[in-house]
Every structure is written in structure tokens, then in C-alpha cells.
Amino acid sequence: MAVDKIIEVPLVLEIPVGPQHPALHEPLLLKVYAEGEEIVKVEINTGYNHRGIEKLCEKRSFYKDIFLVGRVCGICNTVHADCFVRAVEEILGVTPSDRARYLRTLAQELERIHSHMLINAVMAEIVGYETLFMLIMRDRELIMKAKEILTGCRVLADYIMVGGVRRDIDDAKKEKILKILDKIEPKIKYYMKVFEEDVTITKRLVDVGIIEPKDVTLHSLVGPIARASNIHIDVRKSDKYDAYGEVPFEIVVRKEKDSWARMMVRWEEALVSLEICKYILENLPNDGKAVPDERRLPRRFPPGETFTRVEAPRGELTYYVKSDGKPNPYRVKIRTPSYNNIINTGFVYLEHSIADLPVILVSFDPCISCMERVVVIDLAEGSRKLVPLKKLASKG
């Protein structure tokens, strides 16, 4: 029989990155298929940290859920609690005092600064600057200290409660936090300059992982990723929750669309957050108690449903809470920013080299415990059709 067809099978490397991997600090598996150095397909597998929190919320009372949702994510626990508590307050018709709203905003902005510093430090480590990682993490401790002065805890604050916050601050604490903010500002500006000017950092980040504005909206990407692609979205401006309607600030947007722009958006946002914190501390209203009496909080929940949004450090976080008049919520749906930002971005890695993969992933600020779910599948749009050896072998 004459040979009329030759099938050439290109050598395709299958590289599992994670779930335990020195470059990634959280459990996530990126199954990368590469032809030579070039990535041709990425499968994103998660589900290593699934805890069934939405179901647990249905089994507990609204008040207990506040502590549960605060533990969805360690780094952004205050925003989770704030989003859920505001949803519950909408159902109950409770309005916190102005002082409480300002203090909530302060806690969230401190959280944003330390979250942005953390991921920039991780990025420094990924591109090979371990000392820079250590230095940023050292200075991040100052913000953790400020958060401890405000809320009583460095990380898991459990600061927000229905009708207000758990602790008020006095003038001495206010001064202490202001002093810390003054101390950290030149440091953040310095690190920002390093990211702007350092040859290695710019070579590794610039033009890597470009996302077009159209792809941002089609794939529902949120937060600094969207803003680095020139999409003007920021829940703080649009929903004006807590004190954001009264505090002056600008949305940080960049046009470069690459990994570098995403990191720079975070540095600039950290500086904006510092200004917000200072404004709040200098203009803290005295309109009444920030800490409500827990024993007098309403125990009966009327039926109703709410959909609240909050600008978490990683992007828009949403809560849908439905009450049917019973002590437990009927349904709680949490949509975290990483859920969209990590699962929907498989297409960004394509046509980059293997070495760019950790850089692009870190520029998305992945938070696996936030995302908590799912096994995803190929988003290889526009990838070349390849027949992996494995598949051929399995088909005989």
C-alpha cells in the first residue's frame, strides 16, 4: 500500500506547574502545554481548597455568618465582612453611624495597601529579587501594625459588625496610625520608582501578558487587571458604599495593558489609599457611637434579597444574600475577584515563553482560598491545533 499521508506530531511538552510549586504560594495547578519554549495551551485546575462556604452559610445564622465570611480569605477578610454585613443591613434596614462608616473605610484601605504590597513583593521574588521581596515585606509590617492598632488584630480582624464596627479609636491611636502612614509613604514611592526604572523588572514585565480592553469585559476581569487595560471601573466610585461617597480620590487607570501596568496600578493605588486613610483620620466624624450595643441588634430578619458589591484589593467582590424571614439566610452567593481573574485568563498565557508564566500569573494577584472552587478547562482560544502525543497514544 502506498503511503499517501504523513502525520507529523510536533513535540509537545506537558508541564504541571503546581499545585505545590516554589513559584506559587497557593494551591493551583496550571497544566501548561508548550512547543519548545512557547506556551500553546493552558489548563487551569483548581479545587484544592474547596470548603463549601456558601452551603455552610445557609446552615448558620446571619450573625454567625459574619465570622465565617471573614475567613473566606485571610488577606482581604475585612472587605468580605463589609460586603456581607452591608447586605444584611440592607435587609434589616439598619444604618451605621457616620463615624462607623469612616472607620470601616479606613480598615479596608489599610487592607488594600498591605495586599498590594504583598503581591508586589511576590512579584519581586518571582523576577529574582529576593532582597526586594524581604524589604517590601518588612515595610508591609508597618501597615499590619496600623491595622492592629485600629482593629486589634494584624490579619483576621473581625472588625465589622451589623450597625457599626467592634472598636472605636481615640486620639492617641489616631496619631500613632498617622505617624505610620507618614513613615510608609516615602518607602512606597521608592519601591514604585524601583519598579518603574529597574532594567530587569521592566524587561521581565513590560509587554508580557497584554490584555485588550475588549477581552477584559468579555471575560469579566475586574479590579487592577481591568484598570491596567484602561477600563474605568471601581466599585468605590460607582456604588459609593461606606464613606467612599464623601472621601475625595481618583481612580487609577493605565493604558499599557501588560503585567507591568498591573503592578504599577497597585503601587499607585497604594498611594491613593494612603491619602484616603489620612483624610479619614483627619476628618473623622463625631456623630455618635461607632460601636453598637450587640444585645440590642435585631433578632428577626424580614424577607428580602440584596446584592452588594465592594472593591476588594483584587477587584470587585459581590455578595448575593436572600432572606426568607428565618434566622438563617436562604441563599448566600459569593463571587470573589480571583474567581473571574484566574479562571477566565487562560488565553493570556498563549504564545508567551514558559518563563513568562509565573510573571503573568502573579500579575493577576491569585488568591486561591478566595476562588476556592472549580476545575477549569481549556480556554485556548486561537491556539494552534496540536495533537499531543498522549492523545494519539490513547487512541492507538
Add this chain to the structure above:
Amino acid sequence: MKPDRIVIEISSENLRKIIGLLKEKLGDEGFYLNTIVGTDYPSDKLFQIDYYITLIPDEQTIVLRVKIPREEPVIDSILDLVPGALPGECEAHDLLGIVFRGNKYLKRGFFVPIEVAEKGIYPLRKDSGV
């Protein structure tokens, strides 16, 4: 829905038409799909599926609410129109058993541990016993 979310109840047949119209009128950069929330109502024998859509630049969130029968939970997928629907659809399938017609990525064990999925349990159904 509080606070200031407009809820538009539509029939499941019109869903794709409306998303298509949104794309046509606002363009790809004019809106994004926020999330998909499925809720089980066994007493009414239906599943409620909410599509939260945020309109840019004002970031106004609107809700497209679809109700489908519980016995035959099938609805058209919008994955080809809005790729961002992937996690929402896959999650609703895995937790509630809703089938999104046309979404080839649906599978059990996507999110739920495989030993639960193998028993055919959909955890967020009210009668799942979880």
C-alpha cells in the same frame, strides 16, 4: 432588589436574544457579566437563575432573572456570547444540576469533591441532605 438593582424577569427562550442585543447596542466594552446565581425553590418547583450584568461606564448592575422548571432544568448557554460566563455556568451545573445547553465544559466534580459528585448529590439543592 436592594440597593437599587433593577430586576428584569425574562423567559429562558429570550435570554440569548437579550444578551445579543446588549452586545449589539453597547459593544463588547459596554458591559460585563458579573456573576450567575442559581437558587433552588423546591416549593415552587423551579430554579431561579440570576444573571448579574454591570453596565459600563456608570457601573449600574442589572439583574436578568430567569425561572426554569425543576424537573427539567435546561437553559441555553451564553458562553459563546460572553466567555466570562464559564465559571458561573459550570458552578451552577455542579452545585444545582442545571444544564446549560451548548456549554461543552460542563462536568460533575468540577467543584464538588468527586466522591459527593459520584453519588449524584447536588449540594445546593434544598433537598440534597447535605
